Amino acid sequence: MQLIWFRQDLRIQDHAALWHVTQAGPCIALVIISPEQWALHHDSAVKIDFYLRQLQVLKTQLKNLNIALVIRRIPFWKDVPQGILQLTQQFNINCIHANIELGVNELKRDVQVQKILDPYNKALELYHDRTLFPVGSIRNKSHQPYQVFGAFKKNCYERLSVSLPQCYPQIEVQAALQLDSLDDEPVCIFADLYPNQPSPELQNRWPVSEEYALTLLDDFINDKVTHYEKERDFPYLDSTSQLSPYLNLGMISIRQCIQALFRQQQGHFHIAHLGQQTWLDELLWREFYQHILFDFPQVSKHQPFKADTKRIQWRDAPEDLAAWQQGQTGIPIVDAGMRQLLATGWMHNRVRMITAMFLTKNLLIDWRLGEQWFMQHLIDGDLAANNGGWQWCASTGTDSVPYFRIFNPVSQSQKFDANGDYIRQWVPELAHLDAKTLHEPYARNSNLNLNYPKPIVDLKQTRIRAIEAFKNI
Numbered sequence: 001m002q003l004i005w006f007r008q009d010l011r012i013q014d015h016a017a018l019w020h021v022t023q024a025g026p027c028i029a030l031v032i033i034s035p036e037q038w039a040l041h042h043d044s045a046v047k048i049d050f051y052l053r054q055l056q057v058l059k060t061q062l063k064n065l066n067i068a069l070v071i072r073r074i075p076f077w078k079d080v081p082q083g084i085l086q087l088t089q090q091f092n093i094n095c096i097h098a099n100i101e102l103g104v105n106e107l108k109r110d111v112q113v114q115k116i117l118d119p120y121n122k123a124l125e126l127y128h129d130r131t132l133f134p135v136g137s138i139r140n141k142s143h144q145p146y147q148v149f150g151a152f153k154k155n156c157y158e159r160l161s162v163s164l165p166q167c168y169p170q171i172e173v174q175a176a177l178q179l180d181s182l183d184d185e186p187v188c189i190f191a192d193l194y195p196n197q198p199s200p201e202l203q204n205r206w207p208v209s210e211e212y213a214l215t216l217l218d219d220f221i222n223d224k225v226t227h228y229e230k231e232r233d234f235p236y237l238d239s240t241s242q243l244s245p246y247l248n249l250g251m252i253s254i255r256q257c258i259q260a261l262f263r264q265q266q267g268h269f270h271i272a273h274l275g276q277q278t279w280l281d282e283l284l285w286r287e288f289y290q291h292i293l294f295d296f297p298q299v300s301k302h303q304p305f306k307a308d309t310k311r312i313q314w315r316d317a318p319e320d321l322a323a324w325q326q327g328q329t330g331i332p333i334v335d336a337g338m339r340q341l342l343a344t345g346w347m348h349n350r351v352r353m354i355t356a357m358f359l360t361k362n363l364l365i366d367w368r369l370g371e372q373w374f375m376q377h378l379i380d381g382d383l384a385a386n387n388g389g390w391q392w393c394a395s396t397g398t399d400s401v402p403y404f405r406i407f408n409p410v411s412q413s414q415k416f417d418a419n420g421d422y423i424r425q426w427v428p429e430l431a432h433l434d435a436k437t438l439h440e441p442y443a444r445n446s447n448l449n450l451n452y453p454k455p456i457v458d459l460k461q462t463r464i465r466a467i468e469a470f471k472n473i
C-alpha cells in the first residue's frame with residue numbers, strides 16, 4: 001500500500017506526488033495537523049482557517065476518487081516521524097509520497113522521517129511541485145545560485161523558451177479499498193485552538209476550493225492581465241489576481257498559472273504584451289524567493305542576507321511599533337494598508353512595500369518585527385515571499401532596494417492613490433477630506449479637527465536618520 005502525504009498542496013489536480021502515488025499502486029492519504037508548530041511559525045488564524053476549510057473540500061474530493069483520508073493531529077514536528085511510522089505499520093504502507101516543502105524545519109522533519117523508516121525498508125519519495133523549476137537547478141556559469149533577480153529571471157526565460165512546465169494528467173478513480181477504521185480527527189475540533197475565529201464575512205471574502213481558484217485565474221487571464229502592467233500598482237483597483245493565498249496553500253499550482261498565461265499562444269513561450277510579461281515576472285519573483293530560501297537557509301533563521309546589515313542599530317520603540325501595527329501612525333496610506341491587512345488578511349503589493357519601508361526606514365524598527373506581524377495576519381503568509389519582501393524593503397536582502405532610495409509614503413500615496421479612494425475605504429475618518437488634503441491632512445493646517453492621529457514621525461528627518469544608520473555600519 002502507498003501513502004500520499006498532503007502538506008501545503010491541498011488539491012487533486014496537477015499534483016506531482018498525487019500523480020506519482022496513483023501510478024505506483026493503491027493508496028490512502030494523510031494530512032497532519034500541527035497547530036502548536038504552526039503557532040511557532042506565526043501562521044495567522046485566517047490562514048489556518050482557510051487551510052482547514054479547504055481540508056474539508058479535499059476530503060470529499062478524495063472520497064470521490066476512493067482515496068481514504070487520514071487526519072492526524074501531531075502538535076510538534078519532532079513527533080511526526082514516530083507518528084508516520086505507526087501509520088505505515090497500521091496500514092501496511094511501504095512507500096510515502098509527498099511534495100517537497102522548502103523551509104529548514106520542514107526539510108529537517110523529512111530527513112528524520114526517512115531515517116525512522118529506513119530500518120523497515122520503507123521509503124519517503126519527495127517531488128518538486130511548488131516551483132516551476134526544481135530548487136537547486138538554477139545556477140550561474142560558476143554553478144552558484146543567483147543572488148540577483150535580473151540574472152535569475154534571464155535564466156528562467158531561457159528555460160521557459162525551451163518548453164513550458166506541463167501539468168500532470170487527471171487522476172483516475174482507484175478501486176475501492178477495504179480498510180479498518182481510520183480513527184481520524186474531526187477537522188472542526190481545531191476551531192477550539194483559534195479563539196479569534198475569522199468572521200463569516202471574512203470567510204466569504206476568501207472562498208475555498210480548487211474550482212474557485214481556477215475561476216479566479218481564468219477571470220484574471222481573460223479580463224485583467226492585458227492591463228496588469230498599467231494598473232497593478234494602484235491599490236484602489238481590483239487589478240491583480242489575488243491568487244496568492246491559493247498559490248501559497250497549494251489550492252492551485254504554479255504550472256496551472258503558467259499554462260493559463262500562455263493559453264492563447266497554445267502553450268508556447270511567446271510574450272504577446274507587456275501585461276503578460278509583467279505578470280510572468282511577478283511569478284518569477286515568487287520563484288526567485290523560493291530558490292533563495294533553499295540556497296540560503298539562513299534567511300529563514302532571522303538572519304539578514306547581507307551580513308554587514310546585522311550591525312544596524314534598530315530602534316527599540318514599542319509605541320511606534322504598536323501605532324504601525326494598528327494603523328494609527330498618522331500617515332494615511334500606511335494606516336490604510338495596515339487596516340486592510342487586519343480586516344482582510346491581505347494587502348496590496350504596493351502598500352506592502354510602502355508600509356514595510358515606513359517601518360524599517362522612517363521608524364527604523366527591525367524588519368523582523370514587521371515580518372512577524374505580517375505572518376501573524378496575512379492569509380497568504382509565505383516564509384519565502386514574506387522574508388524576501390521584507391528584506392527587499394529593509395535593504396538587507398539579496399537584491400534589495402539601495403538603502404538611500406527611501407520611499408516617501410506621502411508622494412507614493414499621491415502617485416498611486418491620487419484621488420484617495422483607497423485611503424477613504426480604509427481610513428473612514430478622513431473620507432470627507434478633499435483629495436489634496438487627504439494624503440497629508442495636517443500639512444497645511446495643523447489645527448485641523450480630526451479624529452485621526454498626527455504623524456508620529458517627521459518624514460524628512462527620519463529619512464536622514466535611516467541613511468545615517470545604514471552609512472554607519
Ligand SMILES: Cc1cc2nc3c(=O)[nH]c(=O)nc-3n(C[C@H](O)[C@H](O)[C@H](O)COP(=O)(O)OP(=O)(O)OC[C@H]3O[C@@H](n4cnc5c(N)ncnc54)[C@H](O)[C@@H]3O)c2cc1C
Binds near residue numbers: 283380
Ligand atoms: C513586505 C512584503 C511582504 C510580502 N509577503 C508576502 C507573503 O507573505 N506571501 C506572498 O505570497 N507574497 C508576499 N509578498 C509579495 C506580494 O505582495 C504578494 O504576492 C501579492 O501582493 C499578492 O497579490 P496577488 O496574488 O494579487 O498578486 P499578483 O500581482 O497577481 O501576482 C501573482 C502572484 O505572483 C506572486 N508574487 C507577486 N509579487 C510578488 C513578490 N513581490 N514577491 C513574491 N511573489 C510575488 C504571488 O504568488 C502572486 O499571487 C510580499 C511583498 C512585500 C513587499
